[in-house]
Every structure is written in structure tokens, then in C-alpha cells.
Amino acid sequence: MNRLRALLGLQLPLIQAGMGGVAGIRLCTEVSRAGAGGTLALYKEPPDRIREAVREIAAATSRPFGVNVIPEVTSPELCRAQLDAALGELPDNGYVTTFGLPGADAARDVTRTGRPLVVQIGTPDDASAALRLGADVLVLQGTEAGGHLLGELPVAELLYAVRTRHPDAVIAMAGGVATGADLARARSAGADGAMAGTVFVPTTESMAHPLFKRRIVEARADDTVVTGRYDIGWPARPHRVLRNALTEENRRLPATFIATTRLGAARIPVPRYSATVPGVRTEGRIDEMAMYCGTSCDRVTAQDTAAAVVRKLRHEYEHELSYEREGGTWTAPSNR
Numbered sequence: 001m002n003r004l005r006a007l008l009g010l011q012l013p014l015i016q017a018g019m020g021g022v023a024g025i026r027l028c029t030e031v032s033r034a035g036a037g038g039t040l041a042l043y044k045e046p047p048d049r050i051r052e053a054v055r056e057i058a059a060a061t062s063r064p065f066g067v068n069v070i071p072e073v074t075s076p077e078l079c080r081a082q083l084d085a086a087l088g089e090l091p092d093n094g095y096v097t098t099f100g101l102p103g104a105d106a107a108r109d110v111t112r113t114g115r116p117l118v119v120q121i122g123t124p125d126d127a128s129a130a131l132r133l134g135a136d137v138l139v140l141q142g143t144e145a146g147g148h149l150l151g152e153l154p155v156a157e158l159l160y161a162v163r164t165r166h167p168d169a170v171i172a173m174a175g176g177v178a179t180g181a182d183l184a185r186a187r188s189a190g191a192d193g194a195m196a197g198t199v200f201v202p203t204t205e206s207m208a209h210p211l212f213k214r215r216i217v218e219a220r221a222d223d224t225v226v227t228g229r230y231d232i233g234w235p236a237r238p239h240r241v242l243r244n245a246l247t248e249e250n251r252r253l254p255a256t257f258i259a260t261t262r263l264g265a266a267r268i269p270v271p272r273y274s275a276t277v278p279g280v281r282t283e284g285r286i287d288e289m290a291m292y293c294g295t296s297c298d299r300v301t302a303q304d305t306a307a308a309v310v311r312k313l314r315h316e317y318e319h320e321l322s323y324e325r326e327g328g329t330w331t332a333p334s335n336r
């Protein structure tokens, strides 16, 4: 049995990335029901909303799903309060993913419940640190990835370096995976599976703004760029986004309000260079906002439901693996 699948209880060794402003209740539920790792982004959400959301997902799927925290954008106190709220409602088969290394206390909050701790990192040293913190799965993020970047190595180099150091670690790679063939290649390169974000942004259930969804489908890898521009609300972390007038402009323009987004009944102004993604409830200059996107957009060419995306990936993956060409040996489905 594939180790990532076995550990998380998945049908396919693929985790959907928690994506702030994109991966809400519906996306997480549908990915989980389809047999991959649906993940709810907690980003800066307050604990009471988290409790409700996790309860709602748990009522809608009996398959595993997870929650995602970003310790570097929350205070240690908020991160632990988010985890406390989520873990109180998360079924026993749920898991927790973190963007970057969690604090030792936060890591312990998860591991002592017996639920898998999935830590995304971008350097070999952070991979070792994550294992010391008790991580059950390492997600190795390469520079191909969409969103904020944890390191400076392409995913293949990072995978090679970490696999050499930690031959027994359960590893998922993040960056460059949008098809079942990509997933099969990740396995051949030595990973146990993958985490993917970009491919889920244009799905029906994602909370991304319709223009953001369309742009990802139309984009090629060359249309993405690594920049430090969108630093309001999440400073000092480079990120891969779709190019636009702001990323191509040499000068830094004033951070005046360019859009609004709704939080409950309130409308919240969004400054130029905000790290916030344009969502379904955002109005204004959507074009100038941060549209995080990985180079895997090359192979994201249609808009579909999350279930259809997972089905397609699974079909392609099983096709790739059904016959191991070199050895010509049949691999039983349960071993994939």
C-alpha cells in the first residue's frame, strides 16, 4: 500500500493544498468525497468560524480531510487557538497541514491527538527540523509552486536532497503537479505522493473570483513570476503569482484601496499590494490583486468540478502506473 495513502486514508496519494480565500468548506468537502486529501484553509480565520466550518465538512463527508494553518501569519496564540477549535471538531481520521515549521507547542497539540501532522517546507534543513517536531509527512515545496515560497530549490533537487538524508520519511512534493502523469512522475522520482494547489483554483467549488479562475486556465508557466510585491498582510516571503501591471511596474505605487471584500455583513477595503486573493465576494480592480499560480498552470486547461478534477487525475495516474514500462510488471491497484 502506498505510504501516503495508508497514513492519511486516501484513495489517491494527493493532498489538495489549503489555500487562503480559495479552499473553503465546499472545495474541501468535494475533494475529500472524491478520495483525495481535501483541506480547509484556516489562514487568519477566527476560532468560532473554524469550529462551524469543520463541523459542517465532517457532517458532509466520512472520508478523511484536513485543516491548514500558516504559523507565520498568525500569532503563536492565534495559531494554537485555531488548532484547538479545528481539532475539537475534526474527525479521528482527519489531519493537519502547516505552511512552514509550526511552533513546538502547536506541533505537540496535533501529534498528541494521534492525528497526522503534515508539514510543508522548502529546504533540506527545515525538512530535518520538521521531522524533529514530529511531522508524519513532509511536503517538499519547490520553486515551481504557486503561492508563497518556502525555499529556493526546484522540487526535483529538493526531493533528491531530502530523500538522501531521510530515506524512510513519508514525502509529498508540491509544485508542478496538475495531472495524473505529474503525480506518477513524482512517485518515480522518489516521493510518496504530492500536494497540489493551482489545479484546484478554477474548480466550481473554489472561492476564487471568476476572473482569477479564468486567468489560471488561460495562463502558461511564463505568465507567472516570483515577486515580493504582495507583502501587505504577509511580509517578507516571496510568492509566485500571475504577472500583471503591478508586478511589471518598477516603481512601488501608493498602497491605496483598490478593492473591497465582504466579511459577514461588513465590507473590508483591500489595499494595493495586499496578500489577499480576489474571491467571489471581492469587487474592484481584481486584475491588480495577487493571483497566486504555479507553473503547473500549463496543464490546467479547463474549468470543472473538484470531483471531476480528482477523477481525471486518478484515471490518468492509474493509467500511468498500471504497467511499469521498464520492468513490464503489473502493479496491483492496492499497492499504488
Ligand SMILES: Cc1cc2nc3c(=O)[nH]c(=O)nc-3n(C[C@H](O)[C@H](O)[C@H](O)COP(=O)(O)O)c2cc1C
Binding pocket: 017, 018, 019, 020, 022, 041, 043, 068, 069, 070, 098, 099, 120, 141, 144, 145, 146, 147, 148, 174, 175, 176, 177, 195, 196, 197, 198, 199, 201, 277, 291, 292, 293, 294, 295, 296, 297
Ligand atoms: C492560490 C493559492 C493559495 C495558496 N494558499 C496557501 C495557504 O493558505 N496555505 C498553504 O499552506 N499553502 C498555500 N499555497 C501553497 C500550496 O501549499 C502549495 O505549495 C502549492 O499550491 C503547490 O504548487 P501548485 O500550486 O503548482 O500545485 C497556496 C497556493 C495557491 C496557488
